[in-house]
Amino acid sequence: MILLGEEVCAKMVGNLGKFFWITVSEFGDFTLFLFRTVAGVIGSRRLMRRVWRAIYEQGVLCLPVVVIVGLFTGLVLGLQGYYVLNRFGSETLLGALVSLSLTREMAPVLAALVLVGQAGSALAAELGIQRNSEQILALETMGVNSYGYLVTPRILSALVVFPMQTAIFVIVGLWGGWISGSWILGLDAGVYWSSIEKAIEMRDVRESFLKAAVFGFLCIGVCAHQGYNAHRCGLRGAKAVSFSTTRAVVVSSVLILATDYVITSFLIS
Amino acid sequence: MKEKVLPKKFHAEGCPLLRVLDLCKRFGDKTVLDGVWLEVWRGSVFTVLGSSGAGKSVLLKCIAGVEKPDCGVVEFYGEKLDFRRRSHRQEFRRRCSFLFQGNALFDSLTAVENVGLPLEQTTRLSDGEIRRRSLAALEQLDLLEHSNHFPSQLSGGMQKRLALARALVTQPEMVFFDEPTAGLDPLRRNAVFGMIAKYRMQFGFTAVVVTHDVQEALITSDYVALLEHGRIRFSGTPQEFHESELPVVVSFRESTAALRNLLVAIQAGEHISPDEEE
Numbered sequence: 001m002i003l004l005g006e007e008v009c010a011k012m013v014g015n016l017g018k019f020f021w022i023t024v025s026e027f028g029d030f031t032l033f034l035f036r037t038v039a040g041v042i043g044s045r046r047l048m049r050r051v052w053r054a055i056y057e058q059g060v061l062c063l064p065v066v067v068i069v070g071l072f073t074g075l076v077l078g079l080q081g082y083y084v085l086n087r088f089g090s091e092t093l094l095g096a097l098v099s100l101s102l103t104r105e106m107a108p109v110l111a112a113l114v115l116v117g118q119a120g121s122a123l124a125a126e127l128g129i130q131r132n133s134e135q136i137l138a139l140e141t142m143g144v145n146s147y148g149y150l151v152t153p154r155i156l157s158a159l160v161v162f163p164m165q166t167a168i169f170v171i172v173g174l175w176g177g178w179i180s181g182s183w184i185l186g187l188d189a190g191v192y193w194s195s196i197e198k199a200i201e202m203r204d205v206r207e208s209f210l211k212a213a214v215f216g217f218l219c220i221g222v223c224a225h226q227g228y229n230a231h232r233c234g235l236r237g238a239k240a241v242s243f244s245t246t247r248a249v250v251v252s253s254v255l256i257l258a259t260d261y262v263i264t265s266f267l268i269s
Numbered sequence: 270m271k272e273k274v275l276p277k278k279f280h281a282e283g284c285p286l287l288r289v290l291d292l293c294k295r296f297g298d299k300t301v302l303d304g305v306w307l308e309v310w311r312g313s314v315f316t317v318l319g320s321s322g323a324g325k326s327v328l329l330k331c332i333a334g335v336e337k338p339d340c341g342v343v344e345f346y347g348e349k350l351d352f353r354r355r356s357h358r359q360e361f362r363r364r365c366s367f368l369f370q371g372n373a374l375f376d377s378l379t380a381v382e383n384v385g386l387p388l389e390q391t392t393r394l395s396d397g398e399i400r401r402r403s404l405a406a407l408e409q410l411d412l413l414e415h416s417n418h419f420p421s422q423l424s425g426g427m428q429k430r431l432a433l434a435r436a437l438v439t440q441p442e443m444v445f446f447d448e449p450t451a452g453l454d455p456l457r458r459n460a461v462f463g464m465i466a467k468y469r470m471q472f473g474f475t476a477v478v479v480t481h482d483v484q485e486a487l488i489t490s491d492y493v494a495l496l497e498h499g500r501i502r503f504s505g506t507p508q509e510f511h512e513s514e515l516p517v518v519v520s521f522r523e524s525t526a527a528l529r530n531l532l533v534a535i536q537a538g539e540h541i542s543p544d545e546e547e
Contacts, residue, residue, distance in 0.1 A: 044390075045389060045390050045391075045393075046389060046390075130375075133371050133373060134369045134370070134371055134373040135373045135374075135375060137330075137335055137369070137373065138367065138369055138373035140335050141333055141335055141362060141365075141366070141367035142362065142366075142367075142386070142387040142390070142391065142439075143358070143359055143362035143363060143387070143390075143391045144386070144387065144390040144391060149390060
């Protein structure tokens with residue numbers, strides 16, 4: 001019985017050590033990947049063309065989803081906020097509630113989650129397939145820096161697109177709040193918009209953009225890392241692509257929430 | 270740049286273009302290459318034969334520097350290649366091209382963009398010049414009318430030619446062909462080997478081909494090597510391959526006869542063990 005307990009303990013410690021080892025090596029590998037990607041800016045020819053293409057993929061193609069999610073987030077915030085504030089006789093603060101919630105938290109986080117779901121998963125799958133079909137290897141044999149060619153433009157565009165999509169999310173969300181608060185529930189529109197004007201400070205906008213840029217860098221980095229190294233997951237072919245894509249979305253989503261907490265706590269303190 | 274990297278023996282006569290010395294590669298416990306020695310001469314078609322899983326593609330990737338060998342040396346123009354050195358890597362890749370089994374074409378780029386990719390990324394040529402050279406390469410491979418098509422809109426044979434056009438647009442001295450006929454029917458197989466022979470004459474490159482198509486390889490190659498169990502078991506001219514009495518060469522050469530015997534035995538109702546089938 002004691003021996004069995006020792007065995008279980010040894011196995012648990014072994015598994016813990018293994019988990020720790022894998023986490024550390026994954027983190028190290030990811031850091032190295034990001035370093036190579038940033039270094040890919042140097043010597044990468046016609047980079048801006050690929051950045052524009054990536055902006056189109058992450059920006060234009062994802063815009064409808066960002067608008068839809070932003071609109072419904074604003075609608076729900078307006079609805080919920082109105083009834084909660086109404087209990088305390090403070091429904092005139094609905095604009096402040098909607099705008100601050102959106103700008104500080106919801107827009108950067110939800111826009112990033114939407115972008116991960118669409119652009120991030122597409123990137124992971126694309127790179128995974130390119131790894132499978134030896135396109136990445138082909139680039140290397142041509143003497144082309146595959147990081148600079150495939151990943152760097154996506155990261156650079158994410159630094160621009162994520163804050164832009166966040167701004168669009170906020171604007172659409174504010175209109176959503178107006179629809180449910182003023183148009184449907186009858187709060188005066190002037191009260192709603194002036195409440196927003198009084199509540200929002202430049203600091204909030206800066207915080208929002210900072211968060212969005214950090215999320216963009218990390219999420220597109222994670223998605224690219226997973227896709228680029230799809231062959232390393234121990235699977236082959238379509239399974240490897242599906243595994244790396246799922247993992248990219250899951251890790252990025254968790255990372256967004258964790259990073260959001262860290263950034264918020266730093267900015268508030 | 271050229272002289273800086275490969276100074277002494279760049280134009281050396283009587284020196285093989287590529288020499289592989291005692292190359293080893295392991296994946297975990299499995300030894301894939303166990304001391305491979307090779308010499309490839311300038312202007313020749315050198316074919317590495319071997320059964321599936323013999324390590325032919327790994328050998329090619331080790332030579333091209335995309336797979337890191339555990340031991341051994343690769344010499345180019347008599348000069349040892351060190352792929353950790355950027356100058357060596359760049360110089361070797363400028364002079365050599367690689368044609369992959371699955372062509373490795375970029376689906377999102379048109380034919381002309383695929384061909385122009387290495388020029389666009391590794392040279393300082395203008396856009397116009399890159400387009401001119403890419404179109405010229407496509408024209409030489411009879412693909413000019415498909416220049417604006419995407420790879421998915423082309424047939425298998427055309428994709429192969431497109432991949433070759435991309436490999437040749439940088440005017441390499443050496444082209445590596447990794448299983449160029451894998452999965453193709455006999456007619457297409459012949460066409461691909463014919464294409465290698467034709468364009469080798471036209472462009473004057475040295476070809477290193479990895480395949481398991483014995484008959485076609487023997488017709489089109491100047492030298493052949495047989496890789497089995499991680500080692501080169503035979504190296505010589507196709508004529509020498511035909512005349513060799515080495516058991517491994519005989520079994521590989523006479524694989525068609527062996528299949529015929531096997532079928533006769535099956536039809537006669539004899540019990541065939543899995544080993545014999547192989």
